[in-house]
Amino acid sequence: MKKLEEVFETWEAVIGLEIHAELTTLNTKMFCGCKLEFGAEPNTHTCPVCLGLPGALPVPNKAAIESIVLAGLATNCDIEKHSMFYRKNYMYPDMAKNFQTTQGPVAFCMRGHLDLDVDGPAARERYRLDDLGVGESDGNITRTEDGYVAHVGITRIHMEEDAGKMVHVGGGEGRIAGATHSLVDYNRAGTPLIELVTEPDLRTPEEARLFMQKLRQIYLAIGISDCSMEEGSLRCDGNVSLRRRGAKEFGTKTELKNMNSFKNLHDGLAYEICRQAEVLEEGGVIYQETRHWDPSAKRTIVMRVKETADDYRLFPEPDLAPYDLTDAFIERVRAKLPELPDQKARRFEEAFGLSAYDARHLVEHRETSRFFEACMEAAGGEAAKLAKPVANLIINDVTAYLNAEGVALAATPLSPARAVELVRLQASDAISSKQARQVFAAVLAEDKDPEAIVEERGMKQVSDTGAIEAVVAEVIAANPDEVARYKDGNTKVIGFFVGQCMKKMRGQGNPKVINELLARRLAE
Numbered sequence: 115m116k117k118l119e120e121v122f123e124t125w126e127a128v129i130g131l132e133i134h135a136e137l138t139t140l141n142t143k144m145f146c147g148c149k150l151e152f153g154a155e156p157n158t159h160t161c162p163v164c165l166g167l168p169g170a171l172p173v174p175n176k177a178a179i180e181s182i183v184l185a186g187l188a189t190n191c192d193i194e195k196h197s198m199f200y201r202k203n204y205m206y207p208d209m210a211k212n213f214q215t216t217q218g219p220v221a222f223c224m225r226g227h228l229d230l231d232v233d234g235p236a237a238r239e240r241y242r243l244d245d246l247g248v249g250e251s252d253g254n255i256t257r258t259e260d261g262y263v264a265h266v267g268i269t270r271i272h273m274e275e276d277a278g279k280m281v282h283v284g285g286g287e288g289r290i291a292g293a294t295h296s297l298v299d300y301n302r303a304g305t306p307l308i309e310l311v312t313e314p315d316l317r318t319p320e321e322a323r324l325f326m327q328k329l330r331q332i333y334l335a336i337g338i339s340d341c342s343m344e345e346g347s348l349r350c351d352g353n354v355s356l357r358r359r360g361a362k363e364f365g366t367k368t369e370l371k372n373m374n375s376f377k378n379l380h381d382g383l384a385y386e387i388c389r390q391a392e393v394l395e396e397g398g399v400i401y402q403e404t405r406h407w408d409p410s411a412k413r414t415i416v417m418r419v420k421e422t423a424d425d426y427r428l429f430p431e432p433d434l435a436p437y438d439l440t441d442a443f444i445e446r447v448r449a450k451l452p453e454l455p456d457q458k459a460r461r462f463e464e465a466f467g468l469s470a471y472d473a474r475h476l477v478e479h480r481e482t483s484r485f486f487e488a489c490m491e492a493a494g495g496e497a498a499k500l501a502k503p504v505a506n507l508i509i510n511d512v513t514a515y516l517n518a519e520g521v522a523l524a525a526t527p528l529s530p531a532r533a534v535e536l537v538r539l540q541a542s543d544a545i546s547s548k549q550a551r552q553v554f555a556a557v558l559a560e561d562k563d564p565e566a567i568v569e570e571r572g573m574k575q576v577s578d579t580g581a582i583e584a585v586v587a588e589v590i591a592a593n594p595d596e597v598a599r600y601k602d603g604n605t606k607v608i609g610f611f612v613g614q615c616m617k618k619m620r621g622q623g624n625p626k627v628i629n630e631l632l633a634r635r636l637a638e
């Protein structure tokens with residue numbers, strides 16, 4: 115099979131996403147008063163409504179409607195004041211009602227968009243990006259200094275409910291094939307679920323991954339879901355098709371399931387693009403089907419041939435009146451919108467003079483953005499001066515440490531005050547950058563303040579010009595031959611002098627000051 119970059123020379127991928135989020139922060143289900151609780155004893159949170167018993171009548175959860183309107187406002191959607199619930203009919207044991215209550219052609223949220231900043235290695239997946247100059251646009255993307263911005267349309271966000279959970283017993287790895295029997299837990303049945311559908315505006319697996327990441331940041335910021343991809347409260351399906359570069363019409367798409375991490379989303383899409391290219395180049399046909407990404411085998415396998423909307427016989431739910439949202443309700447929800455990640459990044463740029471890149475990476479996780487703000491508070495009057503080095507410390511060293519150790523920032527001995535102290539020591543030339551890395555490691559390993567570590571280890575870098583001047587004079591006096599070589603034009607000898615000075619100062623001299631003083635003395 116060809117590699118993705120080879121495939122992209124001939125083919126353009128067209129990707130759309132369908133992202134389901136369970137509204138886990140609510141107390142009760144979508145159409146009944148049953149409690150929402152993950153991991154409870156099976157079938158302890160059920161009632162006639164979520165079990166679909168005859169005569170039971172649903173009542174919409176107002177807090178869930180608030181959540182979806184909040185999601186729509188945060189993703190630049192138009193909020194539709196008049197919409198309805200529909201029945202999507204299907205028969206499967208995980209839904210006792212034999213239909214899922216969902217929305218029809220008009221959803222609560224329509225016509226939104228998100229702008230993605232794609233930079234670094236992620237930008238390299240885009241075919242011939244370098245043909246564009248900075249500021250130039252092509253289709254939905256605009257070239258930036260270090261990558262591009264992609265404008266991605268959101269078709270809609272609609273309200274629906276989750277099904278129950280099935281457990282297959284007796285087969286391999288909980289699969290239905292080979293199982294002797296299946297169990298159903300209806301605790302999850304009726305959990306409020308919102309589904310966001312994008313326009314087919316994405317062109318690379320990285321763009322899909324970044325979209326999902328950005329949406330997750332937004333949902334976490336507005337507090338509507340815990341967005342756990344592992345536990346399935348945030349789930350993503352991808353629609354992929356290929357067309358020849360330059361072609362306008364779409365190819366046949368397949369739907370990809372089981373992409374329950376950012377890596378799986380990227381890798382599953384990348385594989386499927388390469389698979390489709392191979393089929394098409396060998397003269398084969400792509401079937402409209404649902405495929406399952408198997409991360410361990412690194413391939414996609416057919417689950418079922420795609421059903422069409424007709425198969426579900428979608429029709430208006432007779433037990434729920436059409437829903438009317440008032441302006442007052444929408445404005446009340448709008449007033450609850452918190453600062454969103456993009457707004458926070460812009461504030462960091464303006465208030466602290468950070469680059470767009472630094473600001474964006476700081477707001478990627480709530481944990482790091484909160485830590486950065488706490489550092490700026492701890493830095494007091496020096497906030498603007500220390501912002502850039504603090505941001506560097508968080509984006510590089512802290513993030514690398516957290517990823518390697520798999521721990522939360524709050525669980526480490528690194529407090530905002532300690533981070534600021536460390537950065538201040540380096541900024542004032544009291545320690546070198548190499549020493550700063552050692553102190554950083556020691557703070558985490560020994561749970562001590564940076565000052566104390568520097569003191570204990572006698573690390574303090576000497577920047578006092580008087581002390582360094584004496585050493586410089588000594589070294590110059592002791593090496594007349596080298597001085598002569600320097601004066602003959604061999605300026606590389608300065609490295610020898612710096613080495614000698616450093617040796618005399620047991621590595622604690624400030625190299626910048628030593629270099630400056632040496633250059634001045636040797637030029638005399």
Ligand SMILES: [Zn+2]
Nearest residue numbers: 146148161164
């Ligand atoms: Zn119930």
